[in-house]
Amino acid sequence: MIVGLTGGIGSGKSEAARLFAAQGVTVIDTDAIAHELTAAGQPALTQLAAAFGAEVIAVDGSLNRAWLRKKAFSDRAAKQTLEDILHPLIHAEVATRLNANADAPYRIIMVPLLFETGAYANLIDRSLVIDCDESLQISRAMARSKLTEAEVRAIMDTQCFREQRLALADDIIVNNGSLANLETQVREKHERYSGLHS
Numbered sequence: 001m002i003v004g005l006t007g008g009i010g011s012g013k014s015e016a017a018r019l020f021a022a023q024g025v026t027v028i029d030t031d032a033i034a035h036e037l038t039a040a041g042q043p044a045l046t047q048l049a050a051a052f053g054a055e056v057i058a059v060d061g062s063l064n065r066a067w068l069r070k071k072a073f074s075d076r077a078a079k080q081t082l083e084d085i086l087h088p089l090i091h092a093e094v095a096t097r098l099n100a101n102a103d104a105p106y107r108i109i110m111v112p113l114l115f116e117t118g119a120y121a122n123l124i125d126r127s128l129v130i131d132c133d134e135s136l137q138i139s140r141a142m143a144r145s146k147l148t149e150a151e152v153r154a155i156m157d158t159q160c161f162r163e164q165r166l167a168l169a170d171d172i173i174v175n176n177g178s179l180a181n182l183e184t185q186v187r188e189k190h191e192r193y194s195g196l197h198s
Helices: 013-022 030-037 043-052 065-074 076-100 134-145 149-158 162-168 179-196
Strands: 002-006 026-029 107-110 126-131 171-174
Touching: 002 013, 013 026, 013 107, 013 179, 026 030, 026 076, 030 076, 030 107, 043 065, 043 076, 065 076, 065 149, 076 107, 126 162, 134 149, 171 179
Parallel strands: 002 107, 002 126, 026 107, 126 171
Antiparallel strands: none
C-alpha cells in the first residue's frame, strides 16, 4: 500500500513524516528529491539555467532557491516551466525508490501539492492530510522558513483551500497540539496501515 502524505505549508508534514520514519516506514520526500536533483552539478540545474538564465545559479554553484521561489510565485509561466522541468524527474525518482522497497507493508510519499498536481494519483492507494488551523500554519511557516506573513499567504494561495484538501483526504491527522499528540496520532495511523496490508 502507498500512502500520499500532504498538507498546507506549516501544517507539520515534515514532522509527521519524520515520526512515520521513526516507526520504520519508508518515507519518500518529493521536496528532498527536488533538492537532490538541483544540487550543484546535477543535470536538472543545467536545464533550469537554460530556461531561466544565470541568475538561477547561486555563487556556490547550487540553485538560487530564493530567486527562483520569487520568480515562480510572481510569474505563472515561469512556475509552469519550473514544474515541466522538475516534476517528471522527481516522479521518475519516486518510482525508482518505491520499487526498491516494494515488500514493505506500506510506504509513504510526501507530496506538498498532492491534490493540486494530481501527478501521483496513479501511485497512491490512500491520502493522508496533516491539518492545522490557518493561524498556526502561518506562524509555524514564518518561524521555520523566516518568511513574512505576506510570503506565507502567497504560498498558501498556490495550494488548494484547506476545505478542499480535507474533503479529498482519505485520512486526516489534526496537528493543532503538542508533538506528543502528533506522535500518538502517527502511531495510530501506522498500526492501522500496517494492519490493512499485513
